[in-house]
Amino acid sequence: xxxxxxxxxxxxNLIKIPGMSDTHPAPLYSTLSHAEVRSVxxxxxxxxxLGALDQTIVSVSxxxxxxxxxxxDLLAWVVSGYLIAVAVAxxxxxxxxxxxxxxxxxxxxxxxxxxxxxxxxxxxxxxFLVGAxxxxxxGGGGLISVAQAIxxxxxxxxxxxxxxxxxxxxxxxxxxxxxxxxxLLTTYLSWxxxxxxxxxxxxxALFISRRALTRLPVPKVKRPIDYPxxxxxxxxxxxxxxxxxxxxxxxxxxxxxxxxxxxxTLVAMAAFYWQEQRAEEPIVPLGMFxxxxxxxxxxxxxxxxxxxxxxxxxxxxxLQMLTTVGADGSALQLVPLSLGIPVGAFIGGKLMxxxxxxxxxxxxxxxxxxxxxxxxxxxxxxGILPGIFCMGAIGxxxxxxxxxxxxxxxxxxxxxxxxxxxxxxxxxxxxxxxxGIAVLMALLLAALQADAPASAAxxxxxxxxxxxxxxxxxxxxxxxxxxxxxxxxNAFRQIFSISAAIAFVSFLLGMFIKDExxxxxxxxxxxxxxxxx
Numbered sequence: 001x002x003x004x005x006x007x008x009x010x011x012x013n014l015i016k017i018p019g020m021s022d023t024h025p026a027p028l029y030s031t032l033s034h035a036e037v038r039s040v041x042x043x044x045x046x047x048x049x050l051g052a053l054d055q056t057i058v059s060v061s062x063x064x065x066x067x068x069x070x071x072x073d074l075l076a077w078v079v080s081g082y083l084i085a086v087a088v089a090x091x092x093x094x095x096x097x098x099x100x101x102x103x104x105x106x107x108x109x110x111x112x113x114x115x116x117x118x119x120x121x122x123x124x125x126x127x128f129l130v131g132a133x134x135x136x137x138x139g140g141g142g143l144i145s146v147a148q149a150i151x152x153x154x155x156x157x158x159x160x161x162x163x164x165x166x167x168x169x170x171x172x173x174x175x176x177x178x179x180x181x182x183x184l185l186t187t188y189l190s191w192x193x194x195x196x197x198x199x200x201x202x203x204x205a206l207f208i209s210r211r212a213l214t215r216l217p218v219p220k221v222k223r224p225i226d227y228p229x230x231x232x233x234x235x236x237x238x239x240x241x242x243x244x245x246x247x248x249x250x251x252x253x254x255x256x257x258x259x260x261x262x263x264x265t266l267v268a269m270a271a272f273y274w275q276e277q278r279a280e281e282p283i284v285p286l287g288m289f290x291x292x293x294x295x296x297x298x299x300x301x302x303x304x305x306x307x308x309x310x311x312x313x314x315x316x317x318x319l320q321m322l323t324t325v326g327a328d329g330s331a332l333q334l335v336p337l338s339l340g341i342p343v344g345a346f347i348g349g350k351l352m353x354x355x356x357x358x359x360x361x362x363x364x365x366x367x368x369x370x371x372x373x374x375x376x377x378x379x380x381x382x383g384i385l386p387g388i389f390c391m392g393a394i395g396x397x398x399x400x401x402x403x404x405x406x407x408x409x410x411x412x413x414x415x416x417x418x419x420x421x422x423x424x425x426x427x428x429x430x431x432x433x434x435x436g437i438a439v440l441m442a443l444l445l446a447a448l449q450a451d452a453p454a455s456a457a458x459x460x461x462x463x464x465x466x467x468x469x470x471x472x473x474x475x476x477x478x479x480x481x482x483x484x485x486x487x488x489x490n491a492f493r494q495i496f497s498i499s500a501a502i503a504f505v506s507f508l509l510g511m512f513i514k515d516e517x518x519x520x521x522x523x524x525x526x527x528x529x530x531x532x533x
Contacts, residue, residue: 040154041163043208044147045170047106050113050201051143052174054082054136054194057182061191068191069126077130080434084241085137086144087430088234091284093142094149094423099225099281102146102153103213107206109142114202121195141430148406149422150213163349170342177338179312229275229283236268237431244438288421293412296513297405298428300366300506304401305429306436307369307503311337311394313437314444315376318492321468322381322485336388340395341402348400358404358411359515365400366510368393370503377496381489401506411516440495447491453483464488 058065058078065078097105116136123129155163185193243261247253276282289295315337316330325333344365351361372394379386406425413421445461452459456476459467467476468488476484 037154037163039208039211040150040213041166043205043213044150045166046201046205047110047143047147047209048170049174050110050198050205051086051140051147052170053178053181054117054140054198057178057185057194058082058133058191061182061186061194064186064191065126065129069123069129078126078133080241080438081130081134082137082140083430083434084238085134086141087241087427087434088237089138089141090145090427090430091233091420091423092230093145094420094426095281095283096225097146097149097423098417098420102150103210105142106146106150106209106213109139109146110202110206110209111139112136113139113143114199114206115139117195117198117202121192141426144430145423145426148426149418151410151422153418166346166349177334179316180332180334224281226275226279226281226283229272229279232268232272232275233283236265236272239268240265241431241434241438244435244442247438247442284424285417285420288413288417288424291412292512293514293516294409294421294424296509297408298425299509300362300401300405301425302428302432303502303506304369304398304405305432306440307373307394307398307499308341309433310436310440310499311373311391314440314492314495315391317465318381318488321465321488322492333384333387334391336392337395340392341399344396344399345402346399347396349403352404352407357515358408359510359513362401362404362408362513363507363510365397365404366503366507368397368400370500370507372397373496373503374500377493377500408513408516412514440499443498444491444495447494448487451487451490453480453487455480456484456487 093105093109113136116132116139119132120129120136123132151163181197182191182194185191185197239261243258243265246258246261251258273286276284276286289298312334315334319325319330319333348361348365352358355361372390376387376390376394379390381387406422409421409425410418445465448461448464449459452464456464456467464484464487467481468484
């Protein structure tokens, strides 16, 4: 027998996972007051901000970290290590939340995050900092996935869009505004303050969430945990993301190290697939992706966060290479993007609440993003107003997709599977963030090197970036720099065009999604079950 489940809409048959108990506490939203729901949402938004902020807040602080800790060769792993850990942790937290209750898992994630933030702030060396950041990502992944799953516990499906809009907006604003916050803290205090700032936010989030979630249901049935599946998934995804990240740092796709990493990925993921077919309680029920709504919505979230994280890195990089604005100035120009995302999330959530549907709203957002990114590719980087308009539109389109896709996933599964379904959606977002920036940076480096003028033919893509940003280790005269400017502009035009094509895939996929009604009643749990032999 297959041990995966096919998660279908509320009115259709459901193929269940053999061995999984149907006993699961009912959702609370029929008994919570508006004030109680608001208290829960505030705590969840703080948790989301904590997890998302640390994905990008260190980016502007990296040069100072390298100077203080003498570890330039490990610098990229301060960001990549965190993103990889977040990606592999999210589905595990979702499953554990379904098994042991989301209140205890959220508290655990916040505690891990705070302890590792202290370790990061006190780091005496670069290897120590990288290790602390990886452990911090294990906490950050729980913050994001468990917080979003709790929405399904305290809010009815019809109202879920509005609150998911708040949550998605908080996540996106934290992700995009991280570089600006990191730059200000580093400039006026110290790079260590990008970690110290987590303590007051985390303690408030821990206090509010512990207090607000006392009535959250806790499963009474203790079930086995798929430890082999979790370990195989961690190995498979970590080796994949490490290999892609190395490419983004200039390594060849087919160098010996990457071939070993990708080989390990294939072996681990094949073993993971086999394990999930036989596990009594699979860590990721792969049959979930047999449901069209889940598969498409998770892909849309994956693509959306390719845009969120890659644009938050590529736009400032383009401005610093082609204009006279510094790190702070380029980070400030991301404000339209960071403001557009919560506005779009709020609009998308409100429209879902009003209409009770999500497909058309989702499609509008999916169409706006590729148009905005393609326009950005051909906008003069010196033109402030056109750039602001494009980034605002992109943020609006991304924001609209976030709550609609998350609610679509939650609405199409039974309540007892909401935790793992939400975690899988969050995992796809984190995977998009980690893979997207690695791949697009790799393509940017390749484009810079391929189109370099004869006067800089020996330069690598990384050296061209350093030369255009005035790095003293790569000296070029004014004439060569002028020639390189054309190369840089063409390279970014190519990368943004590729990014727009990727974004357009969301619109094409969204045409095939099923537009189910978002009701006010709890999800049905008495639907007929079938087991696939």
